[in-house]
Amino acid sequence: MKLLKWLLGIAAVAWAGQYVLALLLPNLAMETLYFLGNKRQGYNQLVVAPVPDEHSRQVVRPSPDLLYASCIYNLKEGALTIEAPVPERYWSMQFYQMNTDNYAGITNQRAERDRVGSIARVTLISADQSPEDYEGEVVQSPTSRGVVLLRASAMGDRSQQQAALDASSCRPANTQQN
Amino acid sequence: MLKTLSKLTAAAIITLALSAVLLARTIGAGLSGMTLQNGDWTTSTATGSEDASLMLKAGVALGGLLASAQSDSMYYRLSAVDGEPLRLNCRYRIEGKDYDANWWSVTAYGWDNYLMPNLPRRYSFNNENLVRDTDGSWVITVAATAQPGNWLPIGPAGAPGWRKTTNHDFDLLLRLYTPGEAYLNTPMSAPLPRVIREDCQ
Numbered sequence: 381m382k383l384l385k386w387l388l389g390i391a392a393v394a395w396a397g398q399y400v401l402a403l404l405l406p407n408l409a410m411e412t413l414y415f416l417g418n419k420r421q422g423y424n425q426l427v428v429a430p431v432p433d434e435h436s437r438q439v440v441r442p443s444p445d446l447l448y449a450s451c452i453y454n455l456k457e458g459a460l461t462i463e464a465p466v467p468e469r470y471w472s473m474q475f476y477q478m479n480t481d482n483y484a485g486i487t488n489q490r491a492e493r494d495r496v497g498s499i500a501r502v503t504l505i506s507a508d509q510s511p512e513d514y515e516g517e518v519v520q521s522p523t524s525r526g527v528v529l530l531r532a533s534a535m536g537d538r539s540q541q542q543a544a545l546d547a548s549s550c551r552p553a554n555t556q557q558n
Numbered sequence: 559m560l561k562t563l564s565k566l567t568a569a570a571i572i573t574l575a576l577s578a579v580l581l582a583r584t585i586g587a588g589l590s591g592m593t594l595q596n597g598d599w600t601t602s603t604a605t606g607s608e609d610a611s612l613m614l615k616a617g618v619a620l621g622g623l624l625a626s627a628q629s630d631s632m633y634y635r636l637s638a639v640d641g642e643p644l645r646l647n648c649r650y651r652i653e654g655k656d657y658d659a660n661w662w663s664v665t666a667y668g669w670d671n672y673l674m675p676n677l678p679r680r681y682s683f684n685n686e687n688l689v690r691d692t693d694g695s696w697v698i699t700v701a702a703t704a705q706p707g708n709w710l711p712i713g714p715a716g717a718p719g720w721r722k723t724t725n726h727d728f729d730l731l732l733r734l735y736t737p738g739e740a741y742l743n744t745p746m747s748a749p750l751p752r753v754i755r756e757d758c759q
Contacts, residue, residue, distance in 0.1 A: 390573050397577030398584060402616035405581075409619035434675040434716055440623040441671050443733060444681040445663045470660055470735055474626050480619055482606035482627045489630075489660055489736040529624055535661060535686050 406480040414478070414525060417452040424460055426451045426550040428542075431534055439529075447541055449530040451550030455506035456524050459514065462502045464548035466495040467541045469533040473500060475519055476527045484519045503553055504528070514553075582723050585617040596746050598753060599634040599732065603745060621671045632659075632741050634732040639755045643726035646712055648758040650700040652730070654751030658738030661685055664698060664751065665731045668715025669724040676711035683708055699756075700730070 417438070421427040428449040432442035439448055453460055464473060472487040486502070488495045503514045504521060511518040530548060532541035593600050593614070604610040605618055606627040618625055625633060637644055644650070652664060665682035668674040673681045688696045689708055699705040702712050712728050732750065734741055740748035 386569065390569055390576065394573045394576035394580060397573055398581040399612060401577050401581045402584075402612045405616040406619040409623055413623060432673065433679060433681070434673045437672065440621060441625075441665075441667055441731060442673065443663065443665060444673065445661070445665075445684045445733075472626065472630055474624075474630070476624055480606070480615055480623060481608050481610075482625070483608065485626065485630055487630060487736075527624065531626075533661065535684050 407478055410476070410478045410480055410527075413527065414452055417450065417527070421450075421452065423452045423454045424457075424550060424552060426462070426528075426530070426548055428545045428548075431538075443534075445534050447532045447534045447538060447545055449532075449545045449548055451528040452525075453504065453521070453528060453550065454525050455504065455509075455521060457552065459506075459509060459553035460504040460550055461553045462500075462504060462528055462548070462550045464500045464530060465544040466498055466500050467532060467544040468496050469535070469541055471532045471541065471544065472530070473502065474529045474531070475504070475521065476529065477521060477523045478525055479523075481522075483522055486517075581616065584613055585620060594746050596634065596748065596750055598639055599636045599750050601632060601634045601745050603628050603632075603742075605633060628737075628742065630735065632734045632737045632745065634734070634750060635729055636732075636753055637724070637726040637729040639753050642755065643724075644728050644730070645758060646702055646714065646727045648701075649705070649756045651754045651756050652698040652700065652710075652751045653695070653754070654698075655695045655749075656685060657734060657749060658740060659734035660736035662732065662734045664710070665733065666700060666710050666712055666728055667731060668717070668728050669722050669726060670715040670717035672716055674711075674713050674728060675716055676713050678709075678711055680709070680711055683710060698751075 426449050429438050432444050436442045466488050472485055474482055475484040477483050486492060486500060501516055503516060503518045505514060505518060506524045507520060507522055511520055528550060530545060532545055593602050602614055604614055606625045661684060663682045663684035666674060683698055690696045696708060698708040698710050700710045700712055
């Protein structure tokens with residue numbers, strides 16, 4: 381009888397426990413990604429990944445039809461400027477906070493086709509900064525840390541998209557690109 | 559006192575392990591409450607969004623971290639045909655045509671959510687590199703051994719087998735980037751490729 385009580389107790393707590401784990405998992409996964417990314421490439425700088433293959437582990441379920449560049453960011457030291465030439469074929473710049481939410485994004489698709497051929501220049505600020513203090517396109521991150529991911533088509537001749545990612549940057553807002 | 563502490567520690571470890579197993583099963587079964595079915599394909603309109611349920615966010619964290627939101631891309635996943643999990647020893651036929659999106663692709667992933675090692679280093683087909691019939695339709699054959707035409711090779715996942723927690727050996731992911739209205743508004747009935755299990759060894 382005592383054992384049955386223990387088993388019922390364990391089953392009940394385990395049932396509730398799966399929801400606690402589900403709550404923790406997104407942050408845990410992003411913290412791991414952040415830690416590994418920071419160790420590999422440092423933060424507040426853009427790194428272009430090789431074309432995905434069976435060895436790629438930076439992105440879960442990488443697409444072999446896309447080129448990726450990422451910036452692991454930390455806004456504690458101030459705002460960041462992300463600059464990226466926008467190629468003709470599919471391209472996007474997506475912003476993720478530490479609970480995996482894709483909280484903002486820009487692209488060269490649909491109503492944003494006029495970005496093609498231009499340079500996207502985004503100032504990324506933290507939640508405690510005011511967008512009014514900055515000129516141009518401003519994205520406000522809900523958390524001080526997160527990830528910016530650039531995607532560009534790798535289909536067919538990818539030279540233009542590769543050149544666009546290679547020329548992109550992520551750096552403190554008060555510095556010039558080298 | 560020490561005996562009670564040992565019992566409590568053991569109970570805590572068992573509870574944690576059981577919670578992890580229950581969570582894996584819930585995510586694996588697509589019980590997020592926000593997963594939509596279209597034939598054998600499943601999708602979610604909340605992937606990457608702030609509106610995603612607790613379980614969907616956990617599922618994305620495990621199997622689709624850094625997925626983008628629906629307006630940018632839609633992901634349809636298939637891990638079973640007519641209820642039978644995808645197996646490495648079976649051959650599958652994917653039949654399709656063109657889909658309303660800026661571009662689309664079909665990619666095979668191992669149960670570990672990464673691209674599967676294979677000799678031809680072919681991991682996907684997209685709307686530009688498929689060999690098509692004169693009417694624009696196409697067929698992809700998914701198999702471990704070489705096949706004529708559009709062959710999508712499969713093989714053991716890169717991760718060690720003892721870590722496998724899924725029923726399926728691999729799965730297929732249809733990506734639709736800048737998807738059209740049908741995918742955004744009626745994802746459960748929008749046109750998708752058909753997957754047929756041909757034979758198993």
